[in-house]
Amino acid sequence: RICGPDQVRVQGRLVGLISLNDAMIAMPDGATLTGESFNPIPTVNDVMTDFVYTIGPGDSVAKAARMMVNHTISCLPVLDENRAIVGIVTESDLFRYLAEILPADEAEDGAEGGAA
Numbered sequence: 001r002i003c004g005p006d007q008v009r010v011q012g013r014l015v016g017l018i019s020l021n022d023a024m025i026a027m028p029d030g031a032t033l034t035g036e037s038f039n040p041i042p043t044v045n046d047v048m049t050d051f052v053y054t055i056g057p058g059d060s061v062a063k064a065a066r067m068m069v070n071h072t073i074s075c076l077p078v079l080d081e082n083r084a085i086v087g088i089v090t091e092s093d094l095f096r097y098l099a100e101i102l103p104a105d106e107a108e109d110g111a112e113g114g115a116a
Contacts, residue, residue, distance in 0.1 A: 016048030054079045064089050
């Protein structure tokens with residue numbers, strides 16, 4: 001699942017999540033970004049995923065990474081002890097963190113090297 005910070009909130013409480021993939025699949029043929037279409041545009045409720053994996057602010061980066069891999073998701077909303085949304089962790093956040101803590105590589109800016 002492709003994910004962005006498109007959580008659905010009702011009075012600060014997380015009730016669902018919409019991924020880019022969810023939205024693309026739900027859009028009727030011929031729909032445009034302005035909402036012009038011969039078919040009705042679905043509502044957020046029609047498109048959102050209402051079962052959302054979440055994590056707490058005190059949980060480890062390793063736990064976040066394992067959850068994302070094990071559940072094939074690309075983001076985790078971060079909820080505090082009152083279940084209020086305080087942030088979101090994405091794959092990009094984890095890669096950025098790894099890039100900061102791992103030693104620099106000589107070919108870090110180039111396309112050198114063999115295939116992965």
